[in-house]
Amino acid sequence: MIVTRFPPSPTGHAHIGSYRTAIFNYLFSKQNKGKFLLRIEDTDKARSKQEYQDGIIESIKWLGLEYDGFSIQTENMPAHKAAMQKLVDEGKAYISKEEAKDGSGAIKEIVRFKNPNKPVTFKDLILGEVTDNTTDLGDFVIGRNIEDPLYHLAVVVDDMNSEVTHVIRGVDHISNTTRQILLIEALGGRVPTYAHIPMVLGDDKQKLSKRKGALSVLEYKKRGYLPAAILNAATFMGFNPGGEKEIYTLDELIEVFDITKVQKGGAVFNQVKLDWFNTEHMKLLSEAEYLNQAKAFIPEEIKSKILDTVVDKILLANRDRISYFGQLTDVFADTYMYETPAVDTSLLIVPEKMRKEKMVTIESTKIILTDLLGLLERAGDADFTSIETVKNIVWEYAETQGRGIVLWPLRIALTGKEKSIDPFSMMWILNRDEVVKRLKNAIATLV
RNA sequence: GGCCCCAUCGUCUAAUGGUUAGGACAGCAGGUUUUCAAUCUGUUAACCGGAGUUCGACUCUCCGUGGGGUCACCA
Numbered sequence: 001m002i003v004t005r006f007p008p009s010p011t012g013h014a015h016i017g018s019y020r021t022a023i024f025n026y027l028f029s030k031q032n033k034g035k036f037l038l039r040i041e042d043t044d045k046a047r048s049k050q051e052y053q054d055g056i057i058e059s060i061k062w063l064g065l066e067y068d069g070f071s072i073q074t075e076n077m078p079a080h081k082a083a084m085q086k087l088v089d090e091g092k093a094y095i096s097k098e099e100a101k102d103g104s105g106a107i108k109e110i111v112r113f114k115n116p117n118k119p120v121t122f123k124d125l126i127l128g129e130v131t132d133n134t135t136d137l138g139d140f141v142i143g144r145n146i147e148d149p150l151y152h153l154a155v156v157v158d159d160m161n162s163e164v165t166h167v168i169r170g171v172d173h174i175s176n177t178t179r180q181i182l183l184i185e186a187l188g189g190r191v192p193t194y195a196h197i198p199m200v201l202g203d204d205k206q207k208l209s210k211r212k213g214a215l216s217v218l219e220y221k222k223r224g225y226l227p228a229a230i231l232n233a234a235t236f237m238g239f240n241p242g243g244e245k246e247i248y249t250l251d252e253l254i255e256v257f258d259i260t261k262v263q264k265g266g267a268v269f270n271q272v273k274l275d276w277f278n279t280e281h282m283k284l285l286s287e288a289e290y291l292n293q294a295k296a297f298i299p300e301e302i303k304s305k306i307l308d309t310v311v312d313k314i315l316l317a318n319r320d321r322i323s324y325f326g327q328l329t330d331v332f333a334d335t336y337m338y339e340t341p342a343v344d345t346s347l348l349i350v351p352e353k354m355r356k357e358k359m360v361t362i363e364s365t366k367i368i369l370t371d372l373l374g375l376l377e378r379a380g381d382a383d384f385t386s387i388e389t390v391k392n393i394v395w396e397y398a399e400t401q402g403r404g405i406v407l408w409p410l411r412i413a414l415t416g417k418e419k420s421i422d423p424f425s426m427m428w429i430l431n432r433d434e435v436v437k438r439l440k441n442a443i444a445t446l447v
Numbered sequence: 448g449g450c451c452c453c454a455u456c457g458u459c460u461a462a463u464g465g466u467u468a469g470g471a472c473a474g475c476a477g478g479u480u481u482u483c484a485a486u487c488u489g490u491u492a493a494c495c496g497g498a499g500u501u502c503g504a505c506u507c508u509c510c511g512u513g514g515g516g517u518c519a520c521c522a
Contacts (some may be wrong), residue, residue: 009522044521101520110520132451136518146519153520171452175517178451198453198515205514233459238469240460263460265453266515273459273472279485308473320485354481391480398481409480419483 002034003164006060006156007073009041010052013216016269017170017200017208019059020234024197025168026065027257035068037162042074043154054408058219063227064250069162073154076161080149083187084111084142092186093142111143113152113183120178125195126262127171132178140179155178159321160189168259171196178326195259198238199266208269224297224325229278236277237267238405247280279323291315297325298332306338310429314338315341317387317425334420337429340438345445348412354404366446369386371397372410373439376432384431391424413442 004021008014029036039061042048052145060067074322087093093113099290100106115138121131142153149157159167167177173197202212220230232248240263241248241256248256282290294315295303303311318331331337346370350360372394379393398406411423414435420426427435 007522011522041522098520108520127452130451134450136450141520148520150520155522170516172516173522174451176522196452201515203458207516236459238459242460242468245470247461263453267451267460268459270472276472294511318484321483350481370449395480404481411482417482421484422480422482424480426461 001163002029002032002166003037004029004034004161004166004168005037005039005159005162005164006065006067007039007041007054007158009047010049010056011044011047012052012103013055013218014059014299015214016234016274017214019230020200020237021169021197021216022065023063023234024257024259025107025166025232026109027254028166028168028195028259031257031380034165037069037071037164037294038067039158039162040072041151041223042072043149043151043444045074050079052247053166053189055216055218055430059221063217063231064411071158071162073412076154076158077149079161080157081147084146084149084153086310087142087186088112090186094139095138095146096139100256109145110141112139113142113179113186115139116182122177122181122191122194125166125168125193125259126198127196127264130174130177130196132175134178134182134308134376135149137179142183147187149323152176152180156183156187156189159192160184160187160353161223163365164192166193166195168195168197168417170199172199174405189340192195195262198263200237201266201268203268205268224293224328225274225278226281226324228284229274232281233274235279237269238263245278245285246420249284267307275323281420282319282323283313288307290319294325294328297328299329300411303339304334310338313429317421317429321421334415334417335416336417336420336426340434343413343438343442343445345447347416347418348409348442348446354408356404358402358405360405362446366443368401369409369413369439369443369446372406373436373443376435376439379432381432387411387424390427393427409442410439414438 004025006025008018008112018199026036040053040056042053049446050117084093088095088111091114093111095109096112097107097109099115115134117130117135119133121129124130140152141150143149177194180297200208202208202214204212208214217230228249231250231253235253235257236246239257239261241258285293291312295311298311314337320326320329335341348365377399383393394406394410407423412422412425413419414426414430415421430438
């Protein structure tokens with residue numbers, strides 16, 4: 001049985017690079033019908049916070065990475081202490097009286113591992129054979145004192161006890177690996193198989209970090225990204241199944257993932273490409289799913305003053321204009337979507353470059369808008385049932401007069417904005433009465 | 448600096464000794480039912496350098512160079 005684990009320390013809100021490690025562990029274990037364990041490494045009590053632990057669990061659940069086992073490292077302390085005592089008893093570790101590093105000058109008893117000083121070689125699923133001379137590590141510390149075990153010891157004991165078979169983690173841990181192997185050997189445990197995955201880099205090609213603006217996974221959740229897109233994008237940093245397909249669901253990822261094909265070099269994180277992945281995954285949503293999820297991102301005070309049916313229309317008309325739900329905030333910030341806008345007369349006049357040789361004056365604009373108003377007043381309710389049918393109301397007229405000449409002032413009359421959604425979608429959202437009202441308003445400004 | 452790891456378009460990558468070095472994102476150009484967005488089409492752009500091995504190297508070896516990681520009583 002294959003067992004992998006993801007052991008974050010609850011000392012901050014982790015970003016996409018950290019969770020990619022979780023994803024690779026998850027993918028590998030699931031495709032082998034194995035187990036995926038989540039372990040909170042909180043041996044650094046001073047920096048660990050419940051808030052961060054909650055964030056980790058929330059993120060993992062949101063991403064859909066169901067774990068088969070959960071543990072909190074400090075709860076396994078008795079086992080860590082027993083292991084440390086055993087090493088000391090067997091002469092493989094010793095207690096050393098040293099001056100405390102906290103500047104107090106006090107002398108305390110720390111526990112050091114007696115380094116056998118030999119080169120350690122292990123086989124890495126991604127890197128191949130890795131050898132490291134451990135002598136320069138010295139007799140490294142494994143406990144603050146005989147009662148207080150540190151990271152390396154705790155990890156090794158926990159992994160042994162939970163029978164972890166594969167340790168998949170970032171290459172930044174590679175030098176930890178050799179010293180942990182030393183500990184496993186001293187404890188008489190079985191050395192797991194390792195796979196060191198490349199770092200996720202920032203634009204500066206250095207390890208991605210929050211300090212350099214990397215967003216936490218929780219932040220992406222808040223901004224309305226789809227977990228499926230995060231999963232897909234994260235996996236593709238360092239892995240590629242070959243072929244030209246790039247959009248994969250979690251199940252498909254489990255299917256095609258191959259740890260041995262993971263890239264050796266680091267991958268620069270690209271926010272723009274993440275947005276693209278999200279756009280593509282949004283297209284995979286059914287209309288009902290889209291609407292349902294989108295509604296959570298409409299500011300309450302705005303939602304309460306618009307009819308549900310109109311909200312749906314606004315959402316649908318803007319569907320392919322957003323790449324993540326958080327952008328809905330901008331959509332609704334354009335109040336013309338649901339409130340009659342003030343119209344600036346000068347905007348109504350078709351800009352020069354779009355006139356196509358035609359004369360455009362205040363008078364001609366007024367005539368066009370008046371003609372349009374007539375067409376719309378005469379339209380039936382059925383004409384407003386879809387964007388397509390709405391378009392048919394004015395299309396013939398626009399064709400004969402010149403599309404730009406007609407559609408430009410129409411759109412401005414409806415939105416009051418130089419840049420906006422198209423007039424057909426707008427009329428569909430608004431329905432006849434409001435369209436007629438806005439046209440009349442616009443005509444009134446043309447003196 | 449010691450030790451370790453890495454190296455294909457700007458970015459993510461495909462290629463597993465023989466390809467016009469492919470795709471995606473971004474960029475650029477154009478089309479489209481006006482604008483913005485979206486969308487469609489086309490297009491610019493890469494094998495870090497030098498030796499070797501070989502009939503033949505992006506692919507294998509070595510040496511450079513460059514980049515990164517790590518050197519805690521953090522994890």
